[in-house]
Amino acid sequence: MTAFPGVRLHVVSGKGGTGKTTVAGALALALATGGRKVLLTEVEDRGGLAQLFDTARMGYAEHRLAAAPGGGEVNGLAVDPEQALLEYLETFYKLRRAGSALKRIGAVDFATTVAPGMRDVLLTGKVMEATRRSGPGGRPVYDAVVLDAPPTGRIARFLNVNAEVAGLAKVGPIHGHAQQVMSVIASPLTAVHLVTLLEEMPVQETVDGVADLRAAGLRVGGIFVNMVRPALLPAKALVAARNGTLGTESLAKTLEGVGVPAGALPGLLVEAREHAERVQLESAERAELARLDLPTAELPLLSEAVDVGALYQLAEQLREQLIA
């Protein structure tokens, strides 16, 4: 994407409820458009991607989720910490068989649930492996990898595996592995995007998240403002709606002229006032985001539920705003 030159790993985070999985899906489609091959990964065992693309729940194997316009394709992978651990043991120690013994005594549980730094390094390690994987002739297998990541409140910690693991393992193989993961995540190959709504808490979390990421030495990519309401009233009317002076005789007349009963007017004015208050709030939040001075894309609020068709539309809007 021209807004993020050189980035191969796109990490998408955001506060819960902001639609980050949807944005990650749309971003993957946008990146795949025009014949590129993209891997979309999730790490939280929710089956969110399968649901988004309306396919069967994904196992621990990469498979095709959707075709993108112009011959591209989006593949999906649900990274599971247990599988990632067994794969890690196999790759580095040829120890796949020891896995079941470890599992029996709870060592796998330990590594994947109780020692959070361990789990995170396994998850990010798998994503890093996919990002760096190359096929015949040394060409990367995936042109880009998109990660539907943990929420903003946890993202810096999740990605900063080096710091997390350094406390636990100052030397040794896990430490070495963490450093390798960091060499990709903290490099120009990776950008972290934050999804937000134009509401107080998500914007606050976004601002805090940007600071956290930067403090951890990670590169912040873009801000994706989701569920933006269209501006339906002229600017002057917005002010009047807030002040309660919108209900003029001429408005009443115009509405009556198109068959709207006069009795509906007070209710319509209430709705207009609420909309105007909302727009005012949104513009304050938008100004707050603008201070971050980062590439920003806006996605509209869809009045119908997000289906696969809508996802393609959102992808197109991302392309227009970020690749223009």
Place this chain on the structure above:
Amino acid sequence: MTASKLDVDALIDDPRTRVIVCCGSGGVGKTTTAAALALRAAERGRQTVVLTIDPARRLAQSMGLTELDNTPRAVAGADGDLDAMMLDMKRTFDDIVLAHSDAARAQQILANPFYQSLSSSFSGTQEYMAMEKLGQLRATGAWDLIVVDTPPSRSALDFLDAPKRLGTFLDGRLIRLLIVPAKAGGRAYLKVISAGVGMVTSVLTKILGAQVLKDVSLFVTALETMFGGFRERADNTYALLKAPGTAFLVEAAPERDALREAAYFVERLSQERMPLAGLVLNRVHRSAVPSLSAERTVAAAEELAGRRGAATAEGVLRLHADRMVVAARERRLFERFTAAHPAVAVAEVAARSTDVHDLDGLRAVGADLAS
């Protein structure tokens, strides 16, 4: 199918209701509802404390929660007996350590890297500490109603599973295995364990490194002596949630993902025989003119499109049509939920055009909940 109405005032007025747990997936408005319920209960005469996890800054300020100090404080401006506190997860964990072990051992635990990782991570510990704090508040007997907000988990179920998972782990075979070397004081342990276990230990050493294994070992040994069975503690917490007087409110917004999480949670609570009071459906869009259909409104707006001086009228109509479409979609999604769970009582809270960040705002939400 219409769901039965949840009588919120009956719930909070009933002196037998001692604990209300607000749960649901992240971003559905749990914290605001918990605060609004607590304020309403206090203003209706209950001695109430609200335990919040991660409130928006201005909402926290409105309740006087300017510092994260893990201590309940009176909320100035509440017309009743209301205390509020924010959970400090690490501090709650530290307090347990300090309360249950001598100073030297406590310092050893607090300095252990595994303890630091576990006590400040979000996965499980926060849920566990929220329940721990709830138990502590309940034990003081200083309040007759405790309202708890739960951590912003991706999955509502984390909150029920985390305490058990932590308990099971700390009671598990790995722990037994790791405790041995520290107790036996070093290498001698190899003699007392079986060859199979020895293989596993050598694998662990190979992967983690000897220092890590030693840290883990010291950590769990310290915890072990401190708690005398972590599982018991987790079980007690679980029992508190099942005790009479506890009521669960599952929260959702009228969106697909949030309702799906809510459905899981409702099913899980019923499996575990935990008392579900009902569902709170937040951010419901309602129209002020429900009789004017979306189709008719769009037709009228089309007629005005491009006409001079009619932009405002057209905009007003399009706003209304949008609102009707959203309301209809929300209704459809929610009907699916009620069809699957017809016995769950429901309270709805209307979507607000601005954020709630003062007590009046909370009162309005509370009134909406009870209406």
